[in-house]
Amino acid sequence: EAALDVGFQTLLGWADEFRDIGVRANADTPADARSARTFAAEGIGLCRTEHMFFEGDRIGLMREMIFADSAKERRTVLDRLMPMQRGDFTALFEIMAGKPVCIRLFDPPLHEFLPHDKAGMRDLAEGLALPLSDVTARVEALAEYNPMLGLRGVRLGITVPEIYEMQARAIFQAAVAVSRRGDPVVPEIMIPLVSAMREVELVKVRVDAVAAAVRGETGVDFEYRLGVMVETPRAALRAEDIAQHASFLSFGTNDLTQMTYGLSRDDAGRFMSAYVQQGVYPEDPFHTLDVEGVGELLKMGAQRGRAGRPDVTLSICGEHGGSRAAIEFCREQGFDYVSCSPFRVPAARLSAAQLAIGDASKA
Ligand code: PEP
Ligand code: MG
Helix, strand or coil, X not given: CCXXXXXXXXXXXXXXXXXXXXEEEECCCHHHHHHHHHCCCCCEEEEECHHHHCCCCHHHXXXXXXXXXXXXXXXXXXXXXXXXXXXXXXXXXXXHCCCCEEEECCXXXXXXXXXXXXXXXXXXXXXXXXXXXXXXXXXXXXXXXXXXXXXXXXXXXXXXXXXXXXXXXXXXXXXXXXXXXXXXXXXXXXXXXXCCHHHHHHHHHHHHHHXXXXXXXXXXXXXXXXXXXECCHHHHHCHHHHCCCCCEEEECHHHHHHHHHCCXXXXXXXXXXXXXXXXXXXXXXXXXXXXXXXXXXXXXXXXXXXXXXXXXXEEECCHHHHCHHHHHHHHHCCCCEXXXXXXXXXXXXXXXXXXXXXXXXXX
């Protein structure tokens, strides 16, 4: 369990008096959330939900869902996953005790939940009581040449809407349950991999409908915020109209860097050192925010987002979020907060304060 020295805590407390940009943590599990609290993160800026579908027998349910033949059947299977998700979100809301929690809806491609070897497929066929040929056919049908550029994120949210509906229901029920015991929880729901306004509109209609249903069922009139993860160049370019339907925009600089460079984040390691050594890239852009290129998209996205909605909340939640360079950049652009791994939160708080003090002494 994370802990902070008392002297260091005092220093961080002083730093917070000067700091003029928020610092949240990326946290997916109760342990992450407790670390976020220990390091005094102001909330969770990114809760990735996909790992929750691999745990225990949940992957079995995901597989059943993938092999279901109709939306109705998918819903029946997802109804069994919903209470588990509700438990996941209840724990996070409780630990964060009224601080904002931003939950990103399901992001990975579905084939990640399927076996790709013969033995695994045979086991699955047996488990689902299906002919092996049905299983291999479905695995082949879901295979993609470029899965990271394929049917994932909001594209899946729109083509298999039952998944997002289940998650929204779990989030709202958890928020109601925790609100009943204490301060009202206002959940933040974030849509991944958006590239067009219409995607947001379509998801919003469905999530609003789930919210209305849960309000009706519980008699509790809760609020929630819907936002967009800006991680494709097109989302940055179209931020003005996207912001019409999004109360916050959070820049996912991992995917945004990948897509801006046209460079796979999983394969870049093969030649990165040669590129950095020969000065093609000043630094590894996946580690150090590429202010010249990706930064231009952040700037443009922020400006356009504000044009669409003057009070849109702006943040960054990629791995860069905790670095001093990214904090400096985000402060200059008037971002509301950065979100980084819990263990980087103390350093981020200090960097943010240092930058603010530096500015004040220049003025
Ligand atoms: C991102 O793309 O920057 C991001 C935060 O999401 P993930 O790393 O989960 O793709
Ligand atoms: Mg991403």
